[in-house]
Amino acid sequence: MKLDAIQSEHLAQIVHISPWPVIVCDQNKRVQYLNQAACDLLQVQKDAVLLCKAGEIFAGIDAAFESETALIEVRVGPVGLSLECRSSFLAVGSDRWTVLFLRNAGEKSQREMVLEQLATTDELSGLANRRGFQRHLEANLAGELAIAIIDIDHFKAINDQRGHMVGDDVIVEVGRRISELFVDFCIVAARTGGDEFGVLCHSCDSEKMVQRLKLLQTGLAELQQEFHATLSIGAAISQVAGLPTRELLTRADQCLYQAKAAGRNELKWEAVLESA
Secondary structure (H helix, E strand, O other): OOOHHHHOHHHHHHHHHOOOOEEEEOOOOEEEEEOHHHHHHHOOOHHHHOOOEHHHHOEOHHHHHOOOEEEEEEEEOOEEEEEEEEEEEEEEOOEEEEEEEEEEOOOOOHHHHHHHHHHOEOOOOOOEOHHHHHHHHHHOOEOOEEEEEEEEOOHHHHHHHHOHHHHHHHHHHHHHHHHHHHOOOEEEEEEOOOOEEEEEEEOOOHHHHHHHHHHHHHHHHOOHHHHOOOEEEEEEEEOOOOOEHHHHHHHHHHHHHHHHHOOOOOEEEEEEOOOO
């Protein structure tokens, strides 16, 4: 059986060079055509699969015939692939043909990766933004982790008295120092608000975490004449496997409140030994 539309000279060339893997099946779900991209993705030879039923060659692909868009798990021999599939259904004479456009769901295009990075990055500090921070919190739902919340004291006054350019310089400097001090055990560092930062770290000894936070404070204090800025910091360091990040974040926030109540430019932290 031939598919005249695919066999037409120019269209066949276009489909053949398409970066999207394409499979065309007849109404009996037999493979009538697949391009080189599909062969490469599924690791098959074209001649070995033509006229075969798709489901017999690619276990799990039958789900793609049921709807226009599907996320499917396809196996070729012992190999399993998670594929995104978009289906189009064509009427050719009295027959109904299915065109499958496949993509490895584990791979993202360069454009998608750039857009995702832009959506989760704070442009000024270069750290993650609140959305990026939240994603990491959700991904690390429980475990022996440490969270610090860092607040620039009286940031509005800095902007009002010294100008927003100086305020921006303070944001950049705090972001730079956080990146340097926590790079070796940090999961994510973020600017979570206008004058607030968050750091999520793999759990370490309390002494190491507190030492880095104190260095962050003193380092900024050394630039007092330039910035006139200090930091209030609250931190919670879990020593309990399975402690939810939501609870750890709440405890860090309570410590930050204590640091501000103590007159600001303070560090308050808690070693969490048990869940509430």
